[in-house]
Amino acid sequence: MTGAEILIESLKREGVEVMFGYPGGSVLPIFDKLYDVDIRFILVRHEQGAAHAADGYARATSKVGVCLATSGPGATNLTTGIANAYMDSIPIVAITGQVKTFLIGNDAFQEADITGVTRSITKHNYLVKDTKDLARIVREAFYIASTGRPGPVLIDIPVDVQQKDIEFIWPEEVEIRGYNPTCFGHPGQIKKAAKFISQSKKPIIYAGGGIISSGAHHELKTFAEKIGAPVTMTLMGLGGFPGTHPLSLGMLGMHGTAYANHAIMESDLIIAIGARFDDRVTGRLDAFAPNALIIHIDIDPSSISKNVKVDIPIVGDAKNILGQLLEEINKVPDTTDWLKTIESWKKKYPLTYKDNGKIKPQYVIEQIYEATRGEAIITTEVGQNQMWSCQWYKYTNPRTFISSGGLGTMGFGFPAAMGAKVGCPDKIVFDIAGDGSIQMNIQELATCVCNKIHVKVAILNNGYLGMVRQWQEMFYKKRYSFTTLYNPDFVKLAESYGAAGIRVTKKEDVRPAIEKAISTDNVVFIDFHIEPEENVYPMVPAGEAINRMIGGMA
Amino acid sequence: MRHTISVLVENKFGVLARIAGLFSARGYNIASLAVSETLDPTISYMTMVVEAEDERILEQIKKQLNKLIDVITITDFTKKEHVDRELALVKINYSTKDKIRLEGVLKNYMAKLIGHKGDTAIIEAVGEQAQIKQLLQELKPFGIKDLVRTGKIAVES
Numbered sequence: 095m096t097g098a099e100i101l102i103e104s105l106k107r108e109g110v111e112v113m114f115g116y117p118g119g120s121v122l123p124i125f126d127k128l129y130d131v132d133i134r135f136i137l138v139r140h141e142q143g144a145a146h147a148a149d150g151y152a153r154a155t156s157k158v159g160v161c162l163a164t165s166g167p168g169a170t171n172l173t174t175g176i177a178n179a180y181m182d183s184i185p186i187v188a189i190t191g192q193v194k195t196f197l198i199g200n201d202a203f204q205e206a207d208i209t210g211v212t213r214s215i216t217k218h219n220y221l222v223k224d225t226k227d228l229a230r231i232v233r234e235a236f237y238i239a240s241t242g243r244p245g246p247v248l249i250d251i252p253v254d255v256q257q258k259d260i261e262f263i264w265p266e267e268v269e270i271r272g273y274n275p276t277c278f279g280h281p282g283q284i285k286k287a288a289k290f291i292s293q294s295k296k297p298i299i300y301a302g303g304g305i306i307s308s309g310a311h312h313e314l315k316t317f318a319e320k321i322g323a324p325v326t327m328t329l330m331g332l333g334g335f336p337g338t339h340p341l342s343l344g345m346l347g348m349h350g351t352a353y354a355n356h357a358i359m360e361s362d363l364i365i366a367i368g369a370r371f372d373d374r375v376t377g378r379l380d381a382f383a384p385n386a387l388i389i390h391i392d393i394d395p396s397s398i399s400k401n402v403k404v405d406i407p408i409v410g411d412a413k414n415i416l417g418q419l420l421e422e423i424n425k426v427p428d429t430t431d432w433l434k435t436i437e438s439w440k441k442k443y444p445l446t447y448k449d450n451g452k453i454k455p456q457y458v459i460e461q462i463y464e465a466t467r468g469e470a471i472i473t474t475e476v477g478q479n480q481m482w483s484c485q486w487y488k489y490t491n492p493r494t495f496i497s498s499g500g501l502g503t504m505g506f507g508f509p510a511a512m513g514a515k516v517g518c519p520d521k522i523v524f525d526i527a528g529d530g531s532i533q534m535n536i537q538e539l540a541t542c543v544c545n546k547i548h549v550k551v552a553i554l555n556n557g558y559l560g561m562v563r564q565w566q567e568m569f570y571k572k573r574y575s576f577t578t579l580y581n582p583d584f585v586k587l588a589e590s591y592g593a594a595g596i597r598v599t600k601k602e603d604v605r606p607a608i609e610k611a612i613s614t615d616n617v618v619f620i621d622f623h624i625e626p627e628e629n630v631y632p633m634v635p636a637g638e639a640i641n642r643m644i645g646g647m648a
Numbered sequence: 649m650r651h652t653i654s655v656l657v658e659n660k661f662g663v664l665a666r667i668a669g670l671f672s673a674r675g676y677n678i679a680s681l682a683v684s685e686t687l688d689p690t691i692s693y694m695t696m697v698v699e700a701e702d703e704r705i706l707e708q709i710k711k712q713l714n715k716l717i718d719v720i721t722i723t724d725f726t727k728k729e730h731v732d733r734e735l736a737l738v739k740i741n742y743s744t745k746d747k748i749r750l751e752g753v754l755k756n757y758m759a760k761l762i763g764h765k766g767d768t769a770i771i772e773a774v775g776e777q778a779q780i781k782q783l784l785q786e787l788k789p790f791g792i793k794d795l796v797r798t799g800k801i802a803v804e805s
Contacts, residue, residue: 213666214673218717238717272720396711399704
């Protein structure tokens with residue numbers, strides 16, 4: 095088989111059903127094979143869209159997402175998507191073409207040292223120098239991407255490696271001596287943690303994306319109910335615990351709920367699971383949860399004691415460790431008073447906004463929530479649209495909220511929605527977007543329309559780069575430096591691609607437009623003209639303690 | 649504070665770049681780095697001296713190194729008995745009348761004169777970093793023209 099054939103055969107053996115990508119000179123042998131193979135190939139309009147689509151596909155399905163691009167600019171266009179997947183620990187395999195081996199280093203046409211470029215934004219990467227290594231490398235790449243703390247792996251394949259004809263040998267086993275992720279928690283640590291939990295009076299579970307990537311949502315629910323602890327989630331953790339559950343505190347941190355932030359600050363025990371104490375979560379570190387002991391469960395040892403000092407570190411897979419803890423805990427703490435206090439905070443500081451008869455973005459999201467009965471997959475862009483989506487839609491299932499957490503990539507939501515819809519064709523998929531970020535990958539309208547990927551896009555159009563404008567309003571004396579946008583007519587724009595467009599300028603038209611978008615058998619853009627200077631509240635100013643919130647208090 | 653650690657890595661192209669890249673991306677400092685082959689041709693041995701303000705940073709450095717797929721094992725010599733050495737080549741000003749004075753200095757060290765040409769001599773010295781440092785002090789009066797050091801190599805004892 096040629097290298098290209100070996101690649102395709104290896105991808106099939108890894109269970110790849112769909113790939114997102116773009117052709118070019120250095121991947122022609124691969125594309126020639128893709129012409130008559132039963133892997134679905136989705137031709138995007140920009141390689142960044144392919145990387146985000148693979149990412150969205152992986153988040154929605156738990157499978158490894160795959161994207162493919164040519165050498166040089168094709169490869170460099172993938173990098174934002176790769177970095178995005180890296181920051182959020184999403185398993186994707188990015189395949190790039192490379193100039194012929196004997197030209198590498200000669201500044202050949204469309205040459206870029208993509209393994210060099212992506213070294214710090216991949217979990218691992220490979221430059222395949224010999225066709226005989228290709229099958230093994232593909233096997234290793236999928237294994238590395240999907241195990242341990244998941245992440246992106248890039249495989250760079252020179253044209254001559256794709257062309258060379260050799261015997262195909264599939265390695266049944268993967269053996270990487272430097273890579274042995276820990277799966278189960280250390281029994282001694284589990285015992286200690288169980289003791290801490292039994293003795294606590296004000297425990298709180300702080301759940302992150304690790305719950306979702308390890309599939310630990312059932313165990314988390316059982317665990318929280320057993321020990322009677324409230325659960326707050328990071329942005330990445332939303333959906334890992336039902337937002338409708340009485341023990342749910344919603345999201346914590348900079349734009350978290352006031353009751354989640356108060357609860358974590360007042361707690362005597364934080365049980366962090368698959369979360370990494372990011373600065374957007376902790377606020378001012380030296381003021382963070384002053385009275386709490388910390389149990390930190392994470393598959394990545396380097397996440398533990400990186401930002402905060404941890405009392406009981408437990409390295410391993412969240413699902414396994416929660417199972418171990420559930421077995422170990424005999425005596426559950428009495429949290430009745432603690433839950434009463436939290437209930438009073440929930441009553442005193444609910445999420446709120448002022449209804450003035452105009453279209454409020456929070457209202458739009460509430461209506462999307464009701465119209466989809468909380469069962470849609472929601473993707474977001476980055477900024478105010480993202481924070482409102484965290485606050486006003488209650489996610490009850492894992493893998494239904496897809497958002498760029500760590501990297502904060504504007505332009506992520508639309509191609510991610512595309513990938514999610516390809517992976518879950520029976521689900522309603524909504525991208526909640528801003529008028530700024532939707533334009534960062536708007537070219538994927540063509541991809542969605544011609545591949546019948548019927549995602550719905552709710553543009554919260556305020557004519558601003560809203561989050562930056564909010565910071566300028568609050569911290570830069572309302573000097574709106576380059577945050578006012580000139581926008582196209584989004585309805586006409588959608589229509590020009592063959593999609594449907596709806597403009598909504600009155601509050602009473604919000605719900606009917608959402609219903610219409612859902613029932614329309616097409617890609618739909620809904621252009622909601624929202625209150626232009628609406629802010630996201632509550633808000634913790636950067637560098638403040640997270641119970642020092644401003645705004646949004648009832 | 650400086651710590652000596654050794655790292656066994658896959659002997660593949662790009663591994664050194666991964667390690668150097670990790671240090672620069674995360675803002676850690678390498679004071680010295682020595683790379684060599686081992687008895688197993690698929691494995692390279694790196695000895696590095698790293699600067700870490702506190703235990704937490706040293707722990708992070710080790711954990712981050714361990715995350716690299718091509719890193720096989722890490723040994724931290726901070727709390728381990730070990731032997732370490734560094735090699736230095738020193739060019740000094742020299743004329744034959746300095747011979748006795750120079751020999752007097754060198755005999756206290758694992759150092760020797762390996763040759764001289766014109767008004768320059770080359771000295772080879774092996775030892776712990778402190779010894780090399782001390783020798784350099786003593787060679788200063790001759791006039792040091794050039795200095796090359798390997799960085800530390802270490803092995804558990």
